Amino acid sequence: MEKLDQKPIIELRSITKRYGDKTIIDNLNLTINDGEFLTILGPSGCGKTTALRLIAGFEELTEGSIILDGQDVSNIPAEQRPVNTVFQSYALFPHMTIFENVAFGLRMQKVPESEITPRVMDALRMVRLEEMAGRKPSQLSGGQQQRIAIARAVVNKPKVLLLDESLSALDYKLRKEMQNELKALQRQLGITFIFVTHDQEEALTMSDRIIVMNKGNIEQDGSPREIYEDPSNLFVARFIGEINVFDATVIERVSEKTVKANVEGRICEIYTDMAVHPNQKLKVLLRPEDIVIEELDENESSKAIIGHISDRTYKGMTLESNVILDHNQMKVLVSEFFNEDDPHMDHSVGQKVALTWHEGWEVVLNDEGR
Ligand SMILES: Nc1ncnc2c1ncn2[C@@H]1O[C@H](COP(=O)(O)OP(=O)(O)OP(=O)(O)O)[C@@H](O)[C@H]1O
Numbered sequence: 093m094e095k096l097d098q099k100p101i102i103e104l105r106s107i108t109k110r111y112g113d114k115t116i117i118d119n120l121n122l123t124i125n126d127g128e129f130l131t132i133l134g135p136s137g138c139g140k141t142t143a144l145r146l147i148a149g150f151e152e153l154t155e156g157s158i159i160l161d162g163q164d165v166s167n168i169p170a171e172q173r174p175v176n177t178v179f180q181s182y183a184l185f186p187h188m189t190i191f192e193n194v195a196f197g198l199r200m201q202k203v204p205e206s207e208i209t210p211r212v213m214d215a216l217r218m219v220r221l222e223e224m225a226g227r228k229p230s231q232l233s234g235g236q237q238q239r240i241a242i243a244r245a246v247v248n249k250p251k252v253l254l255l256d257e258s259l260s261a262l263d264y265k266l267r268k269e270m271q272n273e274l275k276a277l278q279r280q281l282g283i284t285f286i287f288v289t290h291d292q293e294e295a296l297t298m299s300d301r302i303i304v305m306n307k308g309n310i311e312q313d314g315s316p317r318e319i320y321e322d323p324s325n326l327f328v329a330r331f332i333g334e335i336n337v338f339d340a341t342v343i344e345r346v347s348e349k350t351v352k353a354n355v356e357g358r359i360c361e362i363y364t365d366m367a368v369h370p371n372q373k374l375k376v377l378l379r380p381e382d383i384v385i386e387e388l389d390e391n392e393s394s395k396a397i398i399g400h401i402s403d404r405t406y407k408g409m410t411l412e413s414n415v416i417l418d419h420n421q422m423k424v425l426v427s428e429f430f431n432e433d434d435p436h437m438d439h440s441v442g443q444k445v446a447l448t449w450h451e452g453w454e455v456v457l458n459d460e461g462r
Contacts, residue, residue: 098125099126100124100125100126101125101126101127101128101160101161101251101284102122102124102158102160102252102284102286103122103123103124103159104122104146104156104158105121105156105157105158105159106120106121106156107119107121107143107146107155107158108120108154108155108156109142109146109151109153109308115308116308117139117142117143117146117308118308118309119156120143120308120309120310122313124252124286126284127282127283127284128300128301129275129278129284129287129298129299129300129301130284130285130286130287130299130300130301130302130303131287131289131294131295131298131299131302131303132144132287132288132289132305133290133291133292133295133302133303133304133305134305134306134311134331135290135306136290138305138306138307138308139307139308140288140289140290141257141288143288143305144177144254144256144286146158147254148170148173148175148177148254149165149168149169149170149172149173149175150170150177153166160175160251160252161174175250175252175254176248176250176252176253176254177245177253177254177256178241178245178254178255178256178258179256179257180256180258180260182229182237182240183241184229184240184241184244185229186228186229187228188229189225189226190216190221190226190227190229190232191212191216193229193240193244194215194240194243194244195208195212195247196244197244197247197248198212198247198248201248203248211247212225212247213225215246216240218243218246218277218280218281219240219242219243219273221236221239221240221243224236224240234262234263234266235262235266235270238259238261238262238270239270239273241258242274246281250283252283252284252285253278253283253284253285254286254288255274255285255287255288257288257289257290258287259271259274259289260289260291267294271298274298275298292331292333296316296319296320296332297316299316301314301315302314302315302316304319304327304331304332306327306331311324311325311327311328312325319332320332320333320379321455322455323335323377323455324462326375326377326461326462327461329377329455329457329461333379334380334425335377336379336380336383337375337377338356338375338376338377338397339355339356339373339375339376340353340355340356340362340373340375340376340456341353341354341371341373341374342368342370342371342372342373343359343370344370345368348365349363349365350364351363351364351456355376355397356397356417356419356420356422357419358448359395360448362376362454363451363456366456372459373459374456374457374458374459375457375459375461376454376456377454377455377457378449378453378454378455379453380412380426380427381410381427381428382449382450382453382454383426383427383447383448383449384448384449384450385413385426385428385439385445385446385447386445386446386448387439387443387444387445387446388444388446389444390444392444394446396446397424397446397447397448398417398418398419398444398445398447399415399417399418399444399445399447400416400442400443400444400445401413401439401441401442401443401445402414402415402423402441404438404439406430407427408430410428411427411428411430411437411438412425412426413425413426413427413428413439415447424447426447
């Protein structure tokens with residue numbers, strides 16, 4: 093949903109970071125709005141952490157500038173920037189109580205003693221751990237320690253909170269819980285959160301907006317839904333969840349929005365406004381859950397894409413089937429909501445099937461995957 097007030101809090105203006113002759117971030121431009129939960133998502137080594145460290149001021153820019161709340165902070169040291177970072181390792185001081193850990197930053201800033209207690213207790217209340225104030229970090233669980241690290245980072249009211257793989261050390265269940273808590277906390281505080289992760293599911297769950305990075309460049313900038321349903325290229329499509337990539341050949345344009353094409357042997361209309369010409373090669377992308385599967389008798393013919401089930405997996409809510417296409421042995425993944433009442437759902441291995449999809453649910457890219 094578009095927010096009414098879109099005030100930029102951070103502007104990365106043509107930033108470049110090089111180590112020696114190795115370019116890590118390449119002329120990157122990005123505006124982050126006040127109050128946004130923005131996730132930088134990308135594979136290991138793509139430059140996410142470097143981007144975050146540049147914003148925090150732990151690394152120096154090679155070129156470009158960083159504007160924070162209207163001020164050029166490119167040459168301002170980390171401790172003077174109105175941002176805080178929560179790392180994957182919580183780095184709490186083991187010998188100090190939880191209260192003292194959270195109070196530490198305020199004491200360093202010489203905040204008057206009378207203000208410290210209410211502010212620390214407020215921050216602890218926010219992460220629902222006020223009753224733990226007197227304990228030492230070792231007496232807390234991993235998830236509780238991570239919440240303390242967050243309380244410590246928000247206690248001095250930064251304009252921006254940077255979170256670097258902050259949930260990666262937690263086990264699956266706790267991680268899920270913390271994802272919800274973190275998002276709720278961000279709403280409550282109204283602070284801009286910039287979250288770095290390589291976990292696409294985490295990014296989709298938590299963010300208002302996702303930046304997908306690859307090799308120091310932005311591949312796509314959009315809402316979780318746009319990134320998932322309308323990936324702008326093959327890299328993003330493959331990085332975010334499972335997707336089937338079908339080869340297609342243009343027959344002719346039918347209307348402004350539709351093109352008649354041969355998709356893996358199926359003559360059908362696909363939705364694209366791309367400029368195309370007959371015989372042009374395209375790629376048609378479909379998520380496993382967007383494919384419709386229908387069982388056929390072995391001697392039955394069909395205008396759909398034809399294949400045979402090679403295996404299937406029961407996933408609780410869904411049934412996942414692999415289909416090997418008859419004409420080129422390509423493996424296609426199909427996911428259906430499980431329906432106990434449908435005798436034709438639990439496809440047996442070797443079953444002949446026809447594959448189609450809901451009109452318009454496909455993503456069409458050119459032959460280069462763009
Ligand atoms: N101080 C440094 N000197 C030289 N190269 C570096 C330095 N810091 C990072 N790099 C390189 O920069 C690239 C990007 O690193 P970065 O940590 O930003 O990636 P990332 O996307 O956060 O990956 P990960 O998820 O694995 O942390 C990597 O190839 C890394 O080796």
